[in-house]
Amino acid sequence: MEELKEAVAEGRLALLPVEQALGGEAKYTPKDLADETGLPIEFLTRQRQALGLPRPAPDDRILGDADLAALKTLKQFLEAGLPEEAIHETTVVMGEAMARVADASRQTVGRALIRPGDTERDFGLRAAEASKALTPLVDEQLRYVFRLHLLEQLRSTVIDQGVLQSGQLRGAQEVTVAFGDLVGFTKLGEALPPEELGGVVGRLTEMGVEAAESPVRLVKTIGDAAMLAGPDPAAVVEAALRLVEMAEQEGEDFPSIRSGVDTGPALERAGDWYGSPVNVASRVTGVARPATVLATDDVRDEAQDGFKWSAAGRRKLKGVRGPVRLHRARPLKNG
Numbered sequence: 001m002e003e004l005k006e007a008v009a010e011g012r013l014a015l016l017p018v019e020q021a022l023g024g025e026a027k028y029t030p031k032d033l034a035d036e037t038g039l040p041i042e043f044l045t046r047q048r049q050a051l052g053l054p055r056p057a058p059d060d061r062i063l064g065d066a067d068l069a070a071l072k073t074l075k076q077f078l079e080a081g082l083p084e085e086a087i088h089e090t091t092v093v094m095g096e097a098m099a100r101v102a103d104a105s106r107q108t109v110g111r112a113l114i115r116p117g118d119t120e121r122d123f124g125l126r127a128a129e130a131s132k133a134l135t136p137l138v139d140e141q142l143r144y145v146f147r148l149h150l151l152e153q154l155r156s157t158v159i160d161q162g163v164l165q166s167g168q169l170r171g172a173q174e175v176t177v178a179f180g181d182l183v184g185f186t187k188l189g190e191a192l193p194p195e196e197l198g199g200v201v202g203r204l205t206e207m208g209v210e211a212a213e214s215p216v217r218l219v220k221t222i223g224d225a226a227m228l229a230g231p232d233p234a235a236v237v238e239a240a241l242r243l244v245e246m247a248e249q250e251g252e253d254f255p256s257i258r259s260g261v262d263t264g265p266a267l268e269r270a271g272d273w274y275g276s277p278v279n280v281a282s283r284v285t286g287v288a289r290p291a292t293v294l295a296t297d298d299v300r301d302e303a304q305d306g307f308k309w310s311a312a313g314r315r316k317l318k319g320v321r322g323p324v325r326l327h328r329a330r331p332l333k334n335g
């Protein structure tokens with residue numbers, strides 16, 4: 001009864017059956033699971049927080065059998081020699097990724113299940129049944145996609161004699177980075193309702209995926225910008241040009257995209273890139289004109305063939321020492 005009253009007060013009564021279907025019975029506290037698995041309470045609570053979930057108190061009875069099984073698996077990872085910090089780092093990335101997957105799934109399924117004239121009971125029971133049926137299917141799909149991405153990334157991972165002798169994967173690697181930025185997005189946000197603005201951002205992600213042909217990949221989208229990266233400068237410039245062209249083909253109602261590209265050593269960590277080429281590419285994007293791709297000297301030198309290049313002058317970029325000479329890239333087919 002208390003759970004029902006709380007759900008009514010928080011406006012989530014219709015979702016209570018779904019919560020029960022997905023969460024199972026909450027019968028353990030962190031202290032209980034620490035005793036069961038032999039793992040420290042701090043490890044348990046830190047892992048949950050790393051997933052992007054509230055950090056529970058030691059006596060909060062909010063955990064179930066799925067939590068116990070997951071912790072037993074983590075203990076096996078630790079016993080196999082995986083460092084605790086590495087597990088924590090991976091957990092953070094998984095939490096961020098799964099939060100986005102869950103949000104997209106929630107909205108898709110929610111829109112499909114709501115019917116005019118529904119009572120809270122009608123919707124709640126229908127959603128609970130759908131969750132029971134769909135969750136195993138989504139679970140299979142996530143495993144499938146994970147294997148595909150892991151295989152693709154392993155194909156570009158170099159394990160040579162130097163790596164084997166050192167016992168560590170390479171640190172900094174040569175990478176080319178491009179950003180694609182929606183021009184005038186802030187003003188657009190003032191003119192469009194949130195639903196339409198969300199559609200623009202969603203379309204940017206779709207275009208980033210379409211533009212990033214292997215070995216280039218879409219690293220992430222950050223609000224109004226997409227980040228692409230790959231080992232081949234020419235392939236990244238080509239992807240940036242495709243992204244810009246896709247935006248132009250969307251028509252007058254879609255903002256133009258501008259792009260900046262740089263290349264150099266950077267560190268790959270948890271699916272993201274850190275280092276000078278990331279910072280410079282972002283700054284170059286900020287000075288590019290709409291529907292253009294600007295690149296640094298190093299990119300132009302390494303991707304000389306296959307594009308038409310024109311000098312774009314020297315620019316002082318924020319946070320970059322000295323002026324940077326830039327070049328505009330155009331496809332050869334456009335003359």
